[in-house]
Amino acid sequence: MKARPFWLTSNWWDKWLERRPVRWSLRLIFAILITGLLSQIKLDPLEFMLFDWRASIAHAPASSNKIVVVGVDDKTLQTLGHNPTAQELTTVLEVLHGAEPRFLVSMVRPSEFLGTVSDLQQLAVTAQAVAMIYAENDLPAPGQHKLDPLAPPFSNVRIEAAPITRDHSFFDPRGVTRRVILNYEGMPTLPLQLAESYNGLSNPSQYHGIFRALNADQVYVRYKSSFPTLSFSDVLTAKFNPAILKDTTVLIGRNSSNMAYTFMSTPNSDRRAGKSLLEIQASYIDDLITNSSPLLTAPWVTALLTFLLSMLTMWTVMRVRPATGLMGLFVAVFSVVLMSLALDLGFHLFFPIASPVFGIIVCYYFVLPYRLILENRKSWEYFEKNRLLTQVEELKSNFIRLMSHDLKTPIARIQAMAEIVLQENDRLSDAQKNALENITASSEELSQFIASILNLSRIQSKKVKLQVKTRDITQLLQKVIRGTEHLAKRKNIEIVTEFEPLFSLKMDEDLMRQVFSNLIENAVKYSGENTRVKVSAKEIGGHIQVQIADQGIGIPNEELPFVFEKFYRAQNAEYENTGTGLGLYLARYFVQLHKGGIRVESETNKGSVFTVDLPLDMEDMDSQGAVHV
Secondary structure, eight states: OOOOOOGGGGHHHHHHTTTTHHHHHHHHHHHHHHHHHOOOHHOOOHHHHHHHHHHHHOOOOOOOEEEEEEEHHHHHHHHHSOOOOOHHHHHHHHHHHOOOOSEEEEEEGGGGOOOHHHHHHHHHHHHHHHHHHEEEEOOOOOOOOOOOOOOTSSTTTTEEEEOOBBBBBSSSTBBBOOOOEEEEETTHHHHHHHHHHHOOSSSGSSTTTTTTEEEEEEOOOOOOOOOEEEEEHHHTTOOOGGGGGGEEEEEEEETTTTTTGGGGGGGGGGTTOOEEEEHHHHHHHHHHHHTTTOOOOHEEEEEHHHHEEEHHHHHHHHOOOOOHHHHHHHHHHHHHHHHHHHHHHHHOOOOOOOOHHHHHHHHHHHHHHHHHHHHHHHHHHHHHHHHHHHHHHHHHHHHHHHHHHHHHHHHHHHHHHHHHHHTTTGOOHHHHHHHHHHHHHHHHHHHHHHHHHHHHHHHHHHHOOOEEEOOOOHHHHHHHHHHHHHHHHHHOOOEEEEEOOOOOOEEEEEHHHHHHHHHHOOOOOOOOTTTEEEEEEEEEETTTEEEEOOBBBBGGGGGGGGSSSSSSOOOGGGSOOOOOSSSSHHHHHHHTTEEHHHHEEEEEEEEEEEEEEEOOOOEGSTTEEEOOO
């Protein structure tokens, strides 16, 4: 069978992906792809929803007072009892012209005013005489440079393109007006012409926030809160202050709540009522006069922010917990939105954030499943390793248990035979006695080692159960001391006891015998010749305190926290005496089973003091026991 190529093996692939340069390169490539993809996707609906939200929060700027609105409003319709006629519009134009405005602009087609033929002719003459401009809500046909003239008798009235934009499919399907067109196919619109007469800016590139769309230069509008407004009926009867019209642009149009078709939605207006076309056109012109349109950030700035946030999101998802990562996602999105709001309010800067926000979301939901796959794979590997280790541990425990049981019998025979031979003192030389004593001592050490291994096996299999009986602890200590006297005599060590009269307590006698045997034997083993070991027992605050103090080699301070660990032996003890490193571990475990505690105090070359605390009533102690080091 042909071997698979090395690059198709999962082991090689996993190792390759684990390399830090590879991981960062893949994140870099993915962030670049996401940034490029989002720059090509149309996110205008979300972008302009956020734009409208910022506009509704921002304070509307004051007008330049260069625009005055004359509206056919509810008051006019109520006062006249009908829509204004051609004759009445003629009178209004004459009155307004007398106040010396700079421009008179009608947003209503003159032919829409009713009247006789002579009335319409007189209106046409007056409109031409006062240089009235008709603002057509339209653009010239493609390829043409001007609009078609009005029908007679208004064919000599000046007509200019003043389109009211409405965002539909191109920008936003909700039909909101947010932008003003400065020119179309190189020809300036009426708002640009009027603004130029005030600010002298003839080149569209001189205006803030200009952008190119649909073959036209455009800017976004910051709608004004209000404009100087006159009612058509008040102008008709000359009930106004003519001074407010001097050198202004006067816009004449419909402004009645009964004419719903003359209202449109704006970013900072009520979606149901909106603003009248008259107010919208006034905002267009006034915004250009003050050149206060929102500034636009360069596309590369948005792309850079999208890339950086994508990288940050991927790093966060792969490094932190999912709950923390999700919280980080919300914080990042909130921070971007807050930043855009601050830039808008503080610097009138329109910063597109739809792409960065989508970059965060897309990277999070693309990378999170990848992390879950990796974690699921690791969990499966851990499960398999744990299952294998459990089997190995069971085999090891069974092997140790069987070997220990099988070794106990021959060791017991060796000890028995050595003791029988030792009884023949008269027939043995000193060398033979020495050898037999060494055999007996080695057999005892091996027996203790086997007993420790068996106890460890029982602990690991959780088969240690207390056989609690009421016993006198001082009697138990005396038995242990008698069993240790032969070791002490070899080194001429004196074992001193100091026992207070004590009550009996409930304990597992066999386990506690092992605890005290280990502690007293250790005290003897690690003490020098002609020294003393003190064993004391007293009652303190509802528990029994047993202390074993020696004058041995002691334990270094840096090793004290580890003396009760499994298989741990102090460095200064490794070459002094043999041992398994299980004695103190088992002692601590057995004391904890009795809901007690064990601790040690030691100083190098001055000895150690081991203290065992056992409760008189185990129910009064913490079920976890304690180890105080």
